[in-house]
Amino acid sequence: MRDCPRLFISPTGTPPMAVDGMLDLEPGQAHYLGTVMRQQAGAAVEVFNARDGAWQGVIDHLRRDRCRVRLVEQTRAPASTQGLCLLFAPLKRDATETVIRMGTELGVVRFRPVVTERTNTHRINAARLESIAIEAAEQCERLDVPTIDPLEALPMMLSQWPDDTALFAALERSPQHAMPPAPRIGDSVLIGPEGGFSPREHDMLRARPFVRPLSLGPRVLRADTAAAAALALVGAGLEAVCGTGL
Amino acid sequence: MRDCPRLFISPTGTPPMAVDGMLDLEPGQAHYLGTVMRQQAGAAVEVFNARDGAWQGVIDHLRRDRCRVRLVEQTRAPASTQGLCLLFAPLKRDATETVIRMGTELGVVRFRPVVTERTNTHRINAARLESIAIEAAEQCERLDVPTIDPLEALPMMLSQWPDDTALFAALERSPQHAMPPAPRIGDSVLIGPEGGFSPREHDMLRARPFVRPLSLGPRVLRADTAAAAALALVGAGLEAVCGTGL
Numbered sequence: 001m002r003d004c005p006r007l008f009i010s011p012t013g014t015p016p017m018a019v020d021g022m023l024d025l026e027p028g029q030a031h032y033l034g035t036v037m038r039q040q041a042g043a044a045v046e047v048f049n050a051r052d053g054a055w056q057g058v059i060d061h062l063r064r065d066r067c068r069v070r071l072v073e074q075t076r077a078p079a080s081t082q083g084l085c086l087l088f089a090p091l092k093r094d095a096t097e098t099v100i101r102m103g104t105e106l107g108v109v110r111f112r113p114v115v116t117e118r119t120n121t122h123r124i125n126a127a128r129l130e131s132i133a134i135e136a137a138e139q140c141e142r143l144d145v146p147t148i149d150p151l152e153a154l155p156m157m158l159s160q161w162p163d164d165t166a167l168f169a170a171l172e173r174s175p176q177h178a179m180p181p182a183p184r185i186g187d188s189v190l191i192g193p194e195g196g197f198s199p200r201e202h203d204m205l206r207a208r209p210f211v212r213p214l215s216l217g218p219r220v221l222r223a224d225t226a227a228a229a230a231l232a233l234v235g236a237g238l239e240a241v242c243g244t245g246l
Numbered sequence: 247m248r249d250c251p252r253l254f255i256s257p258t259g260t261p262p263m264a265v266d267g268m269l270d271l272e273p274g275q276a277h278y279l280g281t282v283m284r285q286q287a288g289a290a291v292e293v294f295n296a297r298d299g300a301w302q303g304v305i306d307h308l309r310r311d312r313c314r315v316r317l318v319e320q321t322r323a324p325a326s327t328q329g330l331c332l333l334f335a336p337l338k339r340d341a342t343e344t345v346i347r348m349g350t351e352l353g354v355v356r357f358r359p360v361v362t363e364r365t366n367t368h369r370i371n372a373a374r375l376e377s378i379a380i381e382a383a384e385q386c387e388r389l390d391v392p393t394i395d396p397l398e399a400l401p402m403m404l405s406q407w408p409d410d411t412a413l414f415a416a417l418e419r420s421p422q423h424a425m426p427p428a429p430r431i432g433d434s435v436l437i438g439p440e441g442g443f444s445p446r447e448h449d450m451l452r453a454r455p456f457v458r459p460l461s462l463g464p465r466v467l468r469a470d471t472a473a474a475a476a477l478a479l480v481g482a483g484l485e486a487v488c489g490t491g492l
Contacts, residue, residue: 098344101468101471102468102470102471102474105465105466105467105468105471106463106465106467106471106475107463107465139466139468140465140466140467140468141465141466142465216478217352217353217481217482219351219352219353219386219387219388220351220385220386220387221351221352221386222347222348222351222385222386224348225347225348225351225352225474228348228471228474228475228478229352229474229475229477229478230478231475232462232474232475232476232478232479233478233479233482235463236463236479
């Protein structure tokens with residue numbers, strides 16, 4: 001259980017955090033603290049980002065959509081998550097949001113939405129997805145927030161793929177799902193759309209030397225479940241190799 | 247992509263399926279086929295349960311909430327999922343539903359909701375959760391539907407635990423999440439409530455010889471994410487040991 005609210009502070013345009021420094025929150029964060037969390041001046045908050053680490057702060061003043069926090073002390077050193085990229089086809093809204101939320105909790109550092117032949121949705125709401133990623137980062141206590149790339153076409157992305165990076169692709173359904181072989185930081189996981197990859201996409205993926213087919217067991221998983229399961233498996237493999245958390 | 251609707255038929259009170267046998271669907275299934283899927287007499291459906299396997303059928307007649315299906319041939323032999331039990335504290339409604347859905351996809355055979363000290367919800371809507379489990383089984387192409395037990399108190403459940411069965415408990419947060427040691431069919435996975443287990447519950451769990459602490463990595467996962475990740479990891483371990491799908 002957390003004792004105080006935890007807020008991500010975008011490092012862009014914010015001076016480095018320092019003892020007794022003052023920090024102006026975003027209007028939405030002020031609203032959250034005052035109206036949702038019913039906090040007042042004097043209450044403790046934690047603020048964080050990958051550049052400054054985590055800091056304990058105290059609400060100096062709070063009124064409607066304005067809040068200023070006085071920084072007290074650094075409680076965690078700066079750190080970025082050493083993790084994976086997740087390539088996924090945009091899904092129905094709820095399912096895409098689940099992928100972003102669970103992926104952030106499971107240590108994805110970069111989301112790359114891809115258009116596949118059976119992708120139904122060709123638009124993503126970047127602002128909404130970013131706010132979900134920030135909320136998930138706040139709740140799961142990571143210091144950084146994953147990036148969310150613009151939508152790209154799968155063939156174009158594959159044609160530009162760096163050969164020294166593996167792409168673990170949830171391609172197969174087999175009774176025996178093998179542990180993924182030795183993933184490395186910066187490797188990617190690919191999850192298809194609700195209808196699966198087309199036969200042509202299957203061929204295209206299998207022809208690429210950097211693609212490592214991954215089976216998630218004998219059943220047909222929905223795409224959000226597949227994302228969580230694949231990230232858990234590849235993430236655990238990453239730790240076994242690097243001794244570092246995905 | 248599936249070609250035809252897939253419907254679970256409760257074996258209770260239904261005679262065994264046989265070639266040219268007639269099967270009356272539930273009113274809700276008739277409504278689903280006619281109104282949602284816009285099917286008509288002559289259309290193909292798949293019906294299944296663990297006792298009869300999967301059968302190809304043809305809609306004989308369909309009118310409002312009544313539908314009769316003629317069985318054509320068995321397409322899969324009867325089978326039950328050889329899997330794990332999931333013990334979980336009831337969560338907010340959406341999160342509980344995600345646990346049931348993803349757990350069913352990931353091969354849970356028995357859901358056991360438990361009351362912990364920090365469980366806020368002390369009621370579960372059994373009928374609603376069962377319908378979610380059935381829908382998930384229909385979509386993920388398993389033949390059986392997991393059972394959902396009544397709510398029990400954690401201490402009572404632990405006091406009656408059979409010593410030869412392991413309980414993999416998501417207790418720890420550590421940078422290094424180890425692969426679970428050799429799970430067996432019938433073992434259980436335990437996920438705590440949103441606020442985590444209380445210190446007393448931690449001690450109680452660690453004192454039991456059948457409890458195997460499981461770390462899901464360095465971050466604080468929401469309970470539904472933790473359930474999916476733990477089931478993926480323990481399920482993959484189960485396959486590595488038994489060569490059978492969780």
